[in-house]
Amino acid sequence: MGRKVGLSMAKARPLSPHLSVWRFQLPAVMSILHRMTGVAISTGTVLLAAWVIALASGEEAFALATVIISHPLGQLVLFGYSAVLFYHMCNGIRHLSWDFGYGLNIPAIYTTGRIAIMAAILMTACLWLYVYFA
Amino acid sequence: MKNDTTMRTPLKRVRGLGSAKAGVHHWWNQRLSAVAMVPLMLWAIFTVATLPGLTYADALMTVQHPVNATLLILFLGAGFWHASLGLQVVIEDYVSNEGTRMVLITAIKGGLILIGALAIFSVLRIAL
Structure with missing residues (x-):
């Protein structure tokens, strides 16, 4: 009984950080982006590992990896x-x-x-200008 | 008050969402792996961008070089370590059910260890 009352009271309490009433500000957006990019990079690093595994697996697996990387969609993923x-x-x-x-x-x-x-932005631009034009 | 808390086990304390005295260790490892990743990532991007060519032979030759093989292994190790610590925090923050949280963290860490081990073994196989 006491536990139930405690739970319902806990539910009624306001939750920080009130995402729905806050105006987005640069530091908040950057903080959220840091997390999102971290999760995205984890996925990307798995793809990089797959490339290394393909290279060790032989010429056929590597050829498939090259086809995927060279495809415009693959290039877009690499750019991202x-x-x-x-x-x-x-x-x-x-x-x-x-x-x-x-x-x-x-x-x-x-x-x-x-x-x-x-x-x-500058580093990304330099990298891709170099890759495509140098 | 002090006697009251010393009778409690670390598990009991952490279940009450207090400190289990392991938070600093996680935090510190996250920073160490972050610092390691800055030069390793710059090296990796530089190496990929300046590959002599994109053929199978070119890629093999690059990975076979002792310096590249060593740095690639360190890159994969530090990268998966950093990812594992980071994803753990994300799950801990957003998954409130304790059972689901434990299963997810175990599954993701297990998956990262598996893929990381496969990749590091692959580098060794190419280089040796």
Whole structure:
């Protein structure tokens, strides 16, 4: 009985962080993106592992992997994988600086956030310009 | 108060959502693997982007190089380690049912260990 009352009270309590009433702000969006890109990279790394396994399995398996990678859809996945990687890496460095206590104030959080996004876009652009045109 | 808590086992404490004194270990490993991944990832992207060619022989030759083989194994190890720690936190945050959570974390970690082991063995087979 007491447990039941406790549970219903627990249900009625407001839940943080009130996602439905908050306006999205840069730091919040970047934080959510860090998680989402982390999950995406995990999947992408499994694909990279599959490529290595195909290479060790022989010429036939490797040929199939090459067909998949060379297909426009495969190239799109690779592009997405690289973009997401660069974002997670740049934003991850930002997280590491916070762990050391640097940049933990509102103006710095916005500045480093913008720098991380710009750096990720720049790195992705450089990589693909190099791959296609160099 | 102190005597009251020392009688409780770590399992009892963590079930009450208190500290089981293992959180810092997970947190620290997540940072260590993150720091390791920065140079390893830059190396991996640089190596793939500057591959001499895309044929079977080119790929074999690249992976066979001792430096590349070693860094690739470290990359796969640190990458799957970091992914495993990160996915664990995501599941812990969003899956509230304890049984489902435990099954999911075990399945994902098991899957990552399997794929990581396959990939590392593949590198060794190519390189040796």
